Amino acid sequence: MGHKDDQLTRVAFGVSEATDAARADARRLLEADTALHAEWIAGLAMNSAAPEEILRRVFTIDPLPDPQRWLAYRKLPPKTARAAVAHPDPQVRRIIAENPYLPPEALAVLAQDPDPKVQRVAVVMAREYGVELPTEVTVRLATGPEARLRYFAAGLPGLPDETLLSLAEDPDPRVRAAAISSWSWPRLRPEVRAAAEADPDPQVRKAVEGATHIEVPLPTTVEDFLAETDERRRRDAASTAPVDAALAALLTTHDDSALRHGAARNPHVPTALALALASDAEPFVRLAVSLRADVTEEQRAGIDYNVPPGRHPVPAWVKEAFGDPDALREIAASSHVLLRRGVTCALELPGDVVERLAADDDYYVRLMLCENDHAPHELLVEMFADWNGLSWGTLAYRRNFARCGLARLADEPNFRLRYAALFDPQAEPELVERLSHDTNRLVRNHAAADPRLPRPRLVELLGEHGLPRAAARNPALPTELMHQLLNVAGVDR
Structure with missing residues (x-):
């Protein structure tokens, strides 16, 4: 243990043999180490056992040390989220609003934030991730003075129908366009539909076009296929349409390999025609044939196909x-x-x-x-x-990852297995302490945050040569010791 770590033990945890002068000297030393304070603060903020009073202290710190690093993407305990959204710095609140794991109730608070930037980020995140905010919040956003917020609110889940329909008459064309869809169009009053059709703004007219578009069936015959000018619809027809025999024959012999690939996938193409593509020059065409439902295992085994690396869709x-x-x-x-x-x-x-x-x-x-x-x-x-x-x-x-008995892996050469040993609920404190000295930092961090870690080792790891962030996250850390860390860091109580 280094000198500063030893002083931490004496000051923060009241070692009895320390004199008042030694404690005062050590406090001055620790109070100067802002990097160590930052680690404690980040760990305490993520401590699942930290009481509200600790979290309120943490989130009064302004500026909060490096919030982007530990607030932007971590799953926040509910108590942490509640305290974090009250931070005085709007930049910190904006970072929190961007967190995709933020609980809905915390996101609802930020959607009503007094800072417009924070509010916009929160509403965009709610829309992107389909978070249903309280109805009164969505209505307030959809009827508020800021057009950009009304635009985003038009896509929020849970927005009452009547509010959404009213946005089709909004003064801002972006908002009007956002409110027009195939669902809303037939529900709008006739005069609103007429105004939208004659709207001078191209965004609104494009929305009307999309809302009133009727999908023409894909071509299924040679005549209709040759008359089709939209390349996307030609390829869709090749792969999914109930094509007749003549069109199937055309597709399986077409010069365009994309159309042959579509025919190889199309279940409406007769098996015999599809199997003719089993010797196609293009590997991706042969692979498509090999995945057909109507091909026997014997036929499948006879196709020279290769499986490219990466993910493939399930047929x-x-x-x-x-x-x-x-x-x-x-x-x-x-x-x-x-x-x-x-x-x-x-x-x-x-x-x-x-x-x-x-x-x-x-x-x-x-x-x-x-x-x-x-x-x-x-x-x-x-x-x-x-x-x-x-x-x-x-x-x-995973549900079948049995944890009891994993302590047997604590001496494995593979660090991941030693890491797994800490998941064993029957692992002894001595084992947790041993793994807190492991050569792998991930294992040490896991052990440092383990509530079974003996108290002296936990205190040691809170020091500058330990793992202060992981140790401060340890749920076995007593509340008064959490307060001591914040006291040393100069955080108001």
Whole structure:
């Protein structure tokens, strides 16, 4: 423990043998370390056990140290969110409003913020993430003096119908355009529709065009297909329309590989014609044929296809099989890796299918089984240790990730397994303390925030040579010690 860390123990936690002079000297030393204070403040703000009085103290600090780093994207405990939205600095409140994990009640407060920039960010976030604000708030925004807020409010969920319809007569053309849709158009009064059709603003007329547009059926015959000038509709027809035999034959032999690819995917194209594309010059066309529902496993195995790296959409016919255990068993036994991957996306899977997929040779079949919450414990631990995706840590929260017994992994060479050992509810304080000295910082941080960590080690980690932010986040930190940290940092009580 360094000199300053030892002084922290004496000052903040009242070690009895410290003299008054030593405490005063140590307090001066600690009060000068603003970087250490910033770590304590960030940790206390995220401490799930911090009482309201602590959080109110934290969020009176102005300026708040580096709020973008720890307030913008972290999931905030409800008490933290309540305290944070009352911070005096509008820039801090704007950062909080941008947090996609902010609880709805906190976002509702910021949607009524006195600062226009904060208010706009909060309303945009509510609209983007579909957060339903209290009705009185949405009505106030939709009828307020600022046109930009009225524009955003037009897209808020929960806005009363009558308020939304009234916005079609708003003085601002952007707001009028936002209020016109295929839903609102037939509900508007005739004179409002007439005014919108004759509106001088192009945004409004474009909204009217979209609201009144009637989708023409896609071409299904050669004659209609050749007459179609919209390239997007031609490709949609190739891949989804109930084409007749003549158009199917044209598409499967067309010079445009995109149209051949569409025909290979189209379930309305006869199997025999689709199979003619099994030897197509384009790999993506051959892959599309290999994924058809009407191709037998023997035919599938005879197609020279390659599966490019990355995510692939689940074929529609595989999705239709979700809920049919026998169909899922059949698809899970397919030789086609993309079909087996698709099966993992079903909400429910029979036990024997889970067992088969958990032993699959394809890494991504096993990984997707974990992502979709079906995997057995052993596979989850394997992927937790091995997968390099950004969200590997979330695997520890899957329903089958059994935590009891994970302490056995505390001596594993793989740091992720040592990290997993701390999830064991039966892990002893001695083990937590040992892992707080681990060579890996992530493991040390996890141990520092573990409430089973012995108090002397927790105090040590609050020092400049420890892990002050993680230790300040430890829910076992007594309230009075939290106050002591803020006292030392010079925060008003």
